[in-house]
Amino acid sequence: MNDMQMIKEIEKIKKEKNIKIFAHNYQNLEVQRVADYLGDSFYLSKLAGEVDCDEIIFCGVRFMAETAKIMCSDKKVVLPVEDAECPMAHMVKPQEVLAFKKEHPEFKVVSYVNTTTELKAVSDVCVTSSIAEIVINNMDAQNILFIPDMNLADYVSKRVKGKNIISWNGYCPVHDKVRKDEIFAMRKEYSGYEVLVHPECRREVLQEADFVGSTSAIINYAKNSAAPGFIIGTETGVLHTLKAENPKKEYELLSPSLICYNMKKTTLRDVYNAVTGKGGLVIELDKELAENAKRSLDEMVRLACN
Numbered sequence: 631m632n633d634m635q636m637i638k639e640i641e642k643i644k645k646e647k648n649i650k651i652f653a654h655n656y657q658n659l660e661v662q663r664v665a666d667y668l669g670d671s672f673y674l675s676k677l678a679g680e681v682d683c684d685e686i687i688f689c690g691v692r693f694m695a696e697t698a699k700i701m702c703s704d705k706k707v708v709l710p711v712e713d714a715e716c717p718m719a720h721m722v723k724p725q726e727v728l729a730f731k732k733e734h735p736e737f738k739v740v741s742y743v744n745t746t747t748e749l750k751a752v753s754d755v756c757v758t759s760s761i762a763e764i765v766i767n768n769m770d771a772q773n774i775l776f777i778p779d780m781n782l783a784d785y786v787s788k789r790v791k792g793k794n795i796i797s798w799n800g801y802c803p804v805h806d807k808v809r810k811d812e813i814f815a816m817r818k819e820y821s822g823y824e825v826l827v828h829p830e831c832r833r834e835v836l837q838e839a840d841f842v843g844s845t846s847a848i849i850n851y852a853k854n855s856a857a858p859g860f861i862i863g864t865e866t867g868v869l870h871t872l873k874a875e876n877p878k879k880e881y882e883l884l885s886p887s888l889i890c891y892n893m894k895k896t897t898l899r900d901v902y903n904a905v906t907g908k909g910g911l912v913i914e915l916d917k918e919l920a921e922n923a924k925r926s927l928d929e930m931v932r933l934a935c936n
């Protein structure tokens with residue numbers, strides 16, 4: 631079966647089984663093209679609880695599919711590739727968080743959504759990169775442990791006032807590799823282009839950028855800016871959306887290291903196999919664990935929409 635035939639079959643089966651395909655912006659273009667919804671973590675996790683369907687095929691990494699399942703326990707959620715994992719999601723263990731809480735009861739735990747369900751269950755609230763600042767600002771607590779991304783924690787702590795934020799030492803292996811020297815080199819080559827970077831990058835990189843924001847914020851910024859081109863400091867998959875939404879502008883990837891191999895594991899064939907029920911991982915979560923994790927996600931939505 632060739633790609634065109636597979637796409638036709640996917641579309642047909644989607645309608646028959648009332649399936650919706652969710653894809654993160656970092657997915658391969660062939661996967662983005664068959665998605666019903668394309669976006670960042672916050673958009674997709676919120677949508678999972680709202681969309682009318684019987685099944686969600688979640689093209690992303692495992693924590694994303696688990697988050698969708700938590701938000702809509704009545705729906706079947708399938709991750710097309712079982713070992714599509716985010717390494718950062720495992721850089722802290724639930725026991726470590728519990729031990730910290732016991733020793734420091736005055737701290738609230740804020741967990742980046744890029745964490746396992748077990749970690750969300752022991753956290754007080756979740757955040758995504760697009761809403762971390764607003765959620766933390768709206769929290770009553772003064773003392774905050776931010777897990778697991780130290781770069782995002784550092785960025786947010788500079789932007790919120792009156793909070794004592796300490797962070798775990800996790801990081802995204804993709805964004806953390808970027809260096810400020812790469813910005814200098816790219817600016818020389820692409821004069822007049824603006825540098826837009828994700829807050830999972832190191833402080834030295836953020837300091838040299840023209841704009842720092844989540845994936846969706848970067849897409850919005852590029853849409854509204856008068857610059858002729860942009861140097862993009864986040865995962866390469868975003869370039870597809872940027873080019874589709876603003877085809878008259880130019881885009882260059884800031885660093886060749888900005889490829890997430892876990893996000894790229896999912897192919898059109900994997901989506902086809904998941905839709906037909908021949909492949910993928912059906913997400914199953916322990917009920918109590920999922921309920922505890924949902925509390926942190928609900929709190930995120932409540933504080934973000936305050």
Ligand code: SF4
Nearest residue numbers: 716717802803804890
């Ligand atoms: S880009 Fe980084 S944070 Fe996102 S899924 Fe890949 S490893 Fe995880």
